[in-house]
Amino acid sequence: MSKLTGKVLIAQGGGPTAVINQSMVGAVLESRKFPEVTRVYGAMYGVRGIVNEDFLDLTQETTHNLEQVALTPSSALLSTRDKPDAAYCAEIFKVCQAHDVRYFFYIGGNDSADTVRIVNQNAESAGYDMRCIHIPKTIDNDLVVNDHTPGYGSAARFVAQAFMGFNLDNRALPGVFIGVVMGRNAGFLTAAASLGKKYPDDGPHCVYVPEHAFSTEQFLGDVKNALDAHGRCVVAVSEGIVDEKKQPVVVGLTGRIEKDAHGNVQLSGTGELGTMLGELVKTRLKVKRVRADTLGYMQRSFLGVVSDVDAHEAREVGEKAAQFAIWHDIDGSITIQRTGNYSVDYRIVSLEEIAAKTKTMAAEHLTAGGNDTTVEFFNYARPLLGSGFPTSHRIRALTVSKILKSGN
């Protein structure tokens, strides 16, 4: 099949990541190499910018500035929480047709893949030749078929470094510390809290993810065990933990229900879950020093903590999107496949395989009790954090004999 001549349109959807601009810049620069590509447009504010025809002409942006943008976290083309229905997707297609867009690249999670799938159907039904590619992105790491997703490695690195610090702080000033991590359905990011553990008594001492039903009694028992063993306890918990009835724990503890445009309970941007769990520990275990922090938006947007492995792969999935679409004339979703320890390759799969599906943690990544991660998880996730990962060191000097209290 001869290559389609026309425009490329690229957009970014959903929550930002530290490396989402790598994917955008990869797709843009690779697309600009093809003479068939007459223009590369970027839609502002994701799909909303498409229906509003809010386009920037990225063909005329300098390569050097694009390379700088690639190093900047958060969606440079801005984003949206809109989740297009059939009518919205038909609008997207109409705009693509009007602008002679022949290659549509959308960077996002499983909802974005679903949008690409429907737009692709619209184009097919209309007999309009347009390649539609979904470029994976999510700190939640919850796309099926993929070994992991761009954005996860850098967010996981941030969470791991944060908990290394929480653990040191908690060791210096003992008590119970609860750190609340992003993750609605999948616990991958919360599990990353344990990736910086080094010494045998390092925290987090217990880890709670949405994959296991959260039990208040198990939680209090786990905290008590850590206190008995170490005189302190660091807890990592997903914002999305649910009880046995699959109800978010934050709803059960606070009674509050605020829903977003997708009909999901708001979990981020509030410290309530941590505060409520902290209150439980204070009142039930009579622990005086209890602190709870919610890691919040820093996990996905912090400037200065990026996994080089993640940045590299994010760049490549963008480049691959352009290559599969323009060289090979294929629709689909770019996926990351692990081929060695540690190496990856990229495959394009049908949009149906990815769209609107959610992957959760493998059973082997969690202990039987569901309250800690396993060495299998460590081996899976550690390479994704990249090089130059910091480590902590302790003093190992000998104890001095007491003089005044020598009887102790």
Added chain:
Amino acid sequence: MSKLTGKVLIAQGGGPTAVINQSMVGAVLESRKFPEVTRVYGAMYGVRGIVNEDFLDLTQETTHNLEQVALTPSSALLSTRDKPDAAYCAEIFKVCQAHDVRYFFYIGGNDSADTVRIVNQNAESAGYDMRCIHIPKTIDNDLVVNDHTPGYGSAARFVAQAFMGFNLDNRALPGVFIGVVMGRNAGFLTAAASLGKKYPDDGPHCVYVPEHAFSTEQFLGDVKNALDAHGRCVVAVSEGIVDEKKQPVVVGLTGRIEKDAHGNVQLSGTGELGTMLGELVKTRLKVKRVRADTLGYMQRSFLGVVSDVDAHEAREVGEKAAQFAIWHDIDGSITIQRTGNYSVDYRIVSLEEIAAKTKTMAAEHLTAGGNDTTVEFFNYARPLLGSGFPTSHRIRALTVSKILKSGN
């Protein structure tokens, strides 16, 4: 005066910082060079470890491990929130005397300086020759006489990088974002939120510190102004903001009062202030997307964000403590003096000058309305963040003409 022969005792107090171990290691390694120093002891858990005689013999720790510990955040000798009274200080002195401690170094804030002052008095009253040195440390940057304090630069860098990310995130998904920063009496750390601003519409768009009485109406007006101007708003606010009656705003909004061992209201380790301010914006300004994050303990313990300037100075104040005490036989507190742009030198001043006193932000560091920082603050604080500070980049490509909505 001939040099005193005997032991060195060093301890770390209060909240950890990213570079407090630089000071400890600087003092230990410098002390070990003097033949008059028979041993270098480290007290575990600050002053509590002194009265309990929980000492480690740092003389036998390897230099290479100490160098690694210096790069690790949080107090390697562990810490305490104990604030010794006269009887407690007398205990400290008794233990020093029993162990033939002739040089006592205590790393901490203004409370720690006061402890050193009282122990010094005990020694003088008893006619026991012992040099007592306070080594400055606080992320709050609130020690008098000092241009700034070790620990502040790294914490300020973390806060600045966090708000650069918050700003990018808020630009991609607009709404109101509130970030709550540590700081009970001084707003230096909160003010650092503005140090990464680059583009004219970058946030934080308003900054609230304890130095100015917080007014709910002014706050809501400021947020509304930013929304009108930019369609979004990023707020930086100190956990310690107070109303006109000097009552912490978090107490007024929640009615909760929990006090620590020092009789202070607990401000950190809870997300309540952010949650309450967010509720205000939602209900009063009818803004739908409001998010609040509390930066929490990451500000002082995060692994991997360190200002090289801060690390260098923290190391030097430790070394200087040993030099002033052992070479020059002087008691006092080490201070940092700015000598150029940017260069510093160290002076030792009397313990009375530092002890139990608090510095707050200079009037010229804040705008007249008290809701933003000035260029004077930028010039003061920016050098403290050190080298390699990240920056953000935007796409500047041309807008494309609309086709379907060309009438818009």
